[in-house]
Amino acid sequence: MKRRLEIAIRGVVQGVGFRPFVFLLAEELALSGWVRNDSRGVFIEVEGPEPALSTFLERLRADKPALAIIDALDARWSEPVGLEGFEIRHSADSGEKTAAVLPDLAMCPACRADIEDPSNRRRGYAFTNCTRCGPRFSILRALPYDRPNTTMAGFALCERCRAEYEDPRDRRFHAQPTACPECGPRLFLWTPAGERLGEGDAALDGAAAALVQGRIVAVKGLGGFHLLVDATNNAAVHTLRERKARWAKPLAVMARDVEAARALCEVPAAAAELLVSPQAPIVLLRQREPRPVAPEVAPDTSQLGLMLPYTPLHHLLLARLPFPVVATSGNASDEPICTDERDALSRLGRIADLFLAHDRPIERHVDDSVAVVVRGRPQLVRRARGFAPLPIPSPRPLPAILAVGAHQKATIALAAGRQVFLSQHLGDLETPAALSVFERVIADFLRLYAVQPVAVAHDLHPDYASTRWAIEHARAPLVPVQHHHAHFAACLGDNGTDGPALGVTWDGTGLGLDGDIWGGEFLVGGIAKATRVATLRPFRLPGGESAVREPRRTGLALLFELFGPAALEREELAPVSAFSPAERSVIGRMLAQPLNAPRTSSAGRLFDGVASLLSLHPRASYDGQAAAALEHLADPDETAAYPLPLRPGTPATLDWGPLIEALLEDLRREVPRPRIAARFHNALAAAIVAVARFANERRVALTGGCFQNRLLAERTAAALERAGFEVLLHRQAPPNDGGISLGQALVAAAAL
Secondary structure (H helix, E strand, C coil): CEEEEEEEEEEECCCCCHHHHHHHHHHHCCCEEEEEEECCCEEEEEEEEHHHHHHHHHHHHHCCCCCCEEEEEEEEEECCCCCCCEEECCCECCCCCCCCCCCCECCCHHHHHHHHCCCCCCCCCCCCCECCEECCCCCECCCCCCHHHEHHHHCCCCHHHHHHHCCCCCCCCCCCCCCCCCCCCCEEEECCCCCEEEEHHHHHHHHHHHHHCCCCEEEECCCCEEEEEECCCHHHHHHHHHHHCCCCCCCCEECCCHHHHHHHECCCHHHHHHHCCCCCCEEEEEECCCCCCCCCCCCCCCEEEEECCCCHHHHHHHCCCCCCEEEEECCCCCCCCCCCHHHHHHHHCCCCCEEEEECCCCCCCCCCCEEEEECCEEEEEECCCCCCCCEEEEEEEEEEEEECCCCCCECCEEEEEEEEEECCCCECCCCHHHHHHHHHHHHHHHHHCCCCCCEEEEECCCCCHHHHHHHHHCCCCEEEECHHHHHHHHHHHHCCCCCCEEEEEEEEEEECCCCCEEEEEEEEECCCCEEEEEEECCEECCCCHHHHHCHHHHHHHHHHHHHHHHHHHCCCCHHHHCCCHHHHHHHHHHHHCCCCCCEECCHHHHHHHHHHHCCCCCCCCCCCHHHHHHHHHCCCCCCCCCCCCEECCCCEEECCHHHHHHHHHHHHCCCCHHHHHHHHHHHHHHHHHHHHHHHCCCEEEEECHHHHCHHHHHHHHHHHHHCCCEEECCCCCCCCHHHHHHHHHHHHHHHC
16 A cells, blocks of 8 residues: 655754665665755655555665764655655745755765775865765855855856766765866965966875975865974974964874874774864874974973864875874964955965965865864864854754853854854954954854744853953843853763763863953753852952963962961072062062952863963963963872862852971971872872762763863872763863854853
């Protein structure tokens, strides 16, 4: 008996070969009907014998393309209408725009084989792709995801590419960016003055020769420009740092393949899998000793941010080089990444010696994602290429909410239906150029998904650029969300739960409900409501933001909190000797009065203070530098812990005073600094377990920028599990402020 099925599928089902998969499956089962994309997902009508239709329905999930993600599949049985044959219909753009946009994906093995095959017409072609790989989000202009709605609209397909594009049995069927040397984008090499030096292979050869000579080459990639230089040439790396004004922050490195990566770093199996995945992020790995890259690539850290070539262009270039390359964002410090070649000549002309560019437009900038393996699984530090803008699913429908995120590591989020679409990493909102990109991404998301928000969620801090934008420009009611509640909610949402749980929310700074600067908080509750049950003992930050840039100020403040004015005479201690007597006198008055010395409970600043006591970075040139140095200094075999007692109160307080006193005694006894650093980390992990027992919540969420620290995250999670608690870690969104917008959207949705 014949029946008909009407099927609606939502999720990541466009741009992954889902329609040809459906076509071939229907053909195999001798079913008739049609399939099409629309702005919400994929829709299918199919007729045939009921057993065959049941098999079809089962195999839609079981045999779907590897890159597809089915969030919802709704099927309705009805009477047949006499459909004949099976066809792939043109896309429709009616209805709400909730289709998940696929991120840009790394080159697949089949395309790599094509560009390496001497007999293939795409041999050496830098823009080869198929439905399994290539640009998506960075070229998309509108939904549904079809070629006319991308920046490839201006490249008319040649006869052979058109035949592949229209053949459901070809892996390039409806691969929207597909092209070949005859009809696709072209590669060229420019001087900073815009003089063209070569095209195609000649451009690649010229760029490779320049890198061998120690020169800096700006390369237009998938979501923007990279600045490339020989990673083994310290003089060349120094020149790049000097021109880019990026003095100490580690630089990412691109290696030719996994074997080359293993020559640079320790690459466990989980990290190797991540490096070669379709997402292909930068992975933070421990360097081998002696270090094979130039010292200035990653000074003061044992880690290296390592990635593999993820586009044909990068692969073809690295194949011409005998060394790995630094591949850092194509921008000057504090500026957005360049995406347009003419703009790049203007903005990067004083940095790069040559420009390897192409004529495929980039619709929106997308930085490289950064990940670290925590407890055998990936955890994102920066969510961008390969991951954004994949949505975080919600177990229940959400009102349409725009969340504008934090000030640093900014992202925005848009709640719609049962999904929260999380933007790519936008950077710190410190400059007019950065704020302009932030505003463009907001407009981009609202246009792309055709959503009119019923509310705009923002941080409590009035001086955040994102908060100011919400107050000045939002056209919907505002929902302020406390910073650490947003962190907590993001971790819960990342794990598919509303709570209840204990949220350990540790970061650098965030405005608290009492007007103080929070950052070492323990919240009990869930997305809808959370109560602060414990915190770190507060101390003062002399100079406010100056203390963030100068860990020595925080170290001196910790000593002053414990010992009063006598601390200013302890010149045997690094934070004291780092200042002149006159400077110490001024800071002492700031702390005693207090004047321009706000109170904080920040765990991130506690890390800074302890790092300064161990003579690590009295001044920090980038966010988290001192804390990262403290993590990498720690002896992994040390098991002892300093005391960090929990004092009763509302909220209860973790008193770091005994910890600092014990640490000072170890310094006096000349205990090796790696053991001191490890004892500090162990104390924090043990204290978190003590608060978890006090709070009596079975689940514990670890969130906030401090939990980018793998040593802290892994030791705390292991200690909690030994004590019988369930641990929630971030996986889809970063624990740092890059996840704040997700949490804001979820808290605001619960409030409404």
